[in-house]
Amino acid sequence: MTGQTSAGRSLVLTTAIAAGAVVFALPFYWLIIATTYPSRDIFAVPPHFLPGNAFLDNVRGLFADTMFGRSMLNSVVVAGTYTLLGLVVCTAAGYAFAKFEFRGRSVMFGVLLITLALPSQVTLVPLFRLMVWLGWLDTYQAIILPTLALPFGVFLMRQALGSVPDELLQAARVDGAGEFHLFARIVVPTVRPALAALAIFLFLAQWNAFVYPLVVLRTPDAYTVPVALATLQGVGTTDYGQLLAGTLLSMVPILILFLFLQRQFVAGILAGAVKQ
Amino acid sequence: MTVTTTKGSVDAVSPRALRVPDRRRRATAGYPRWTPYLFLLPAILLFAGFTVYPYVSALWLSLTTNRGGETTFAGLANYVRLLRDPLFYTALKNTFVILIVQVPVMLALAVLLAVAFNSVLLKARALWRTIYFVPIVMGLVAYGILFRALFSSQDGFVNQLLGAVGAGPIPWLANGFWAKMTIVIALTWHYTGQSAIIYLAQLQAIPVDLYEAAAADGAGAVQRFWNVTWPGLRPALVLTAILSTIGTLQLFDEPFVLTGGGPNNATLTVGMYLYTNGFRYFDFGYASAIGYALTLIIGAISLIQLRLTREKP
Numbered sequence: 001m002t003g004q005t006s007a008g009r010s011l012v013l014t015t016a017i018a019a020g021a022v023v024f025a026l027p028f029y030w031l032i033i034a035t036t037y038p039s040r041d042i043f044a045v046p047p048h049f050l051p052g053n054a055f056l057d058n059v060r061g062l063f064a065d066t067m068f069g070r071s072m073l074n075s076v077v078v079a080g081t082y083t084l085l086g087l088v089v090c091t092a093a094g095y096a097f098a099k100f101e102f103r104g105r106s107v108m109f110g111v112l113l114i115t116l117a118l119p120s121q122v123t124l125v126p127l128f129r130l131m132v133w134l135g136w137l138d139t140y141q142a143i144i145l146p147t148l149a150l151p152f153g154v155f156l157m158r159q160a161l162g163s164v165p166d167e168l169l170q171a172a173r174v175d176g177a178g179e180f181h182l183f184a185r186i187v188v189p190t191v192r193p194a195l196a197a198l199a200i201f202l203f204l205a206q207w208n209a210f211v212y213p214l215v216v217l218r219t220p221d222a223y224t225v226p227v228a229l230a231t232l233q234g235v236g237t238t239d240y241g242q243l244l245a246g247t248l249l250s251m252v253p254i255l256i257l258f259l260f261l262q263r264q265f266v267a268g269i270l271a272g273a274v275k276q
Numbered sequence: 277m278t279v280t281t282t283k284g285s286v287d288a289v290s291p292r293a294l295r296v297p298d299r300r301r302r303a304t305a306g307y308p309r310w311t312p313y314l315f316l317l318p319a320i321l322l323f324a325g326f327t328v329y330p331y332v333s334a335l336w337l338s339l340t341t342n343r344g345g346e347t348t349f350a351g352l353a354n355y356v357r358l359l360r361d362p363l364f365y366t367a368l369k370n371t372f373v374i375l376i377v378q379v380p381v382m383l384a385l386a387v388l389l390a391v392a393f394n395s396v397l398l399k400a401r402a403l404w405r406t407i408y409f410v411p412i413v414m415g416l417v418a419y420g421i422l423f424r425a426l427f428s429s430q431d432g433f434v435n436q437l438l439g440a441v442g443a444g445p446i447p448w449l450a451n452g453f454w455a456k457m458t459i460v461i462a463l464t465w466h467y468t469g470q471s472a473i474i475y476l477a478q479l480q481a482i483p484v485d486l487y488e489a490a491a492a493d494g495a496g497a498v499q500r501f502w503n504v505t506w507p508g509l510r511p512a513l514v515l516t517a518i519l520s521t522i523g524t525l526q527l528f529d530e531p532f533v534l535t536g537g538g539p540n541n542a543t544l545t546v547g548m549y550l551y552t553n554g555f556r557y558f559d560f561g562y563a564s565a566i567g568y569a570l571t572l573i574i575g576a577i578s579l580i581q582l583r584l585t586r587e588k589p
Contacts, residue, residue, distance in 0.1 A: 093319035100312035122567035123330035146326035208415035226417035
């Protein structure tokens, strides 16, 4: 083995991990560089490693020539609303499962767990037909409502709320607190970390959702960002400068979340890994 | 024996005794009976309408065909057709090739990374952790587009890098085998960091005493890995193996964006085949049958994996 001393081993290990990190970071680096060149220069031989000066032109072109701005707005509205409503629905349901005894509890929870294991692609056709029947194609509610009662979210909140002491609830009830006041003012604040993790998970899931929006969004006005990007790529004359600028911009909200809420972000992703 | 029976019978009786006078039950529970249902109501309504109904509806649809705008019951005709459909087998085979190459490679890489991240010998650990983790931030469509751009054409970026070290060019997206490998590489890039962080959490939960005791008994680094690290990692490994398998079997976004299922259906996955039948040919019955076939396959594989991993001590 190279180097019997721990300093030598440390150097070997760190170098190996750093080399791997360069490989992992390279696609990002290329993406950033590529967005700073006009389309015809992006695939130049030899490749560019230093930034050019066409970034703003690409972004301006993207917003002027395509409906990307509208798609960004759609995605922000859809993912934002979905996150807020999803938190309420999942937390309320998780609370019922965690802290109440009632008839049908185990059956309902069982059904929830079963759907966790079912491939969601099965629901694509029926959901499409349902949205046609409701006249909801191209609407925000068509995207927001179907996965709002997310089994994984209910499950996560049930786990988190299980640790709220029963004595706390009993004491508040003795003091005459109403059930909703108790839930909103006393129970929910005790599980803030779980809420933050779930919020990030919900936002990410909706921000990146693709196949279902692709099916129920039929006109460019209604496209969310992933649908818009995929469509942009599908066009025969893809403007790669614009497409890659859009790809980079689509990451911005997520990167902001990641940078400011790193701990909750990792928790959200790891919690989400259980769902995939 | 007698004690247990008595105790059991008391347990069995007491809830019933409490249930009889309703007012007393309310007094012990301390909340109106309908409270939990009220908290569940939004979830129940949404779940019934947008999850349970679609699953049931898809099962019914899979037993029907649509000729000239009229839906008629067709029994198992769609499933029989599926069993004889060479393209379905192509899609299954492609999905399994991607699965069998990608999942083990990714899990092995993730274990190595996690062990490295957990080692005191590694300098600037937080930095490396972040760099390997960041790909998960990218949406599936976004990284599909990025990888398509990177791997496309004879003188794409990746081929130019290969050329610089005297290798390639490789027909990444033009050849069936290499197109699958491109998807494997993309998936590995995207998910390895996430798995590594999961394993790292698991490794940090292993008590340091165990390593010290093993070292005191004269165990080398390799032995310590197999006797202490590995057993600690196993539960997380089993879980991620099953979840990645389920995820890969439903693969859709990456091939849709990255290869479009091509060349010549070499990266057509079951998920893409479902989409094509449902929303290109609008054959809802057949698409639903594909969905339920996929459900059965996922169920069977999950059971097999659980069995296999449970038997070993």
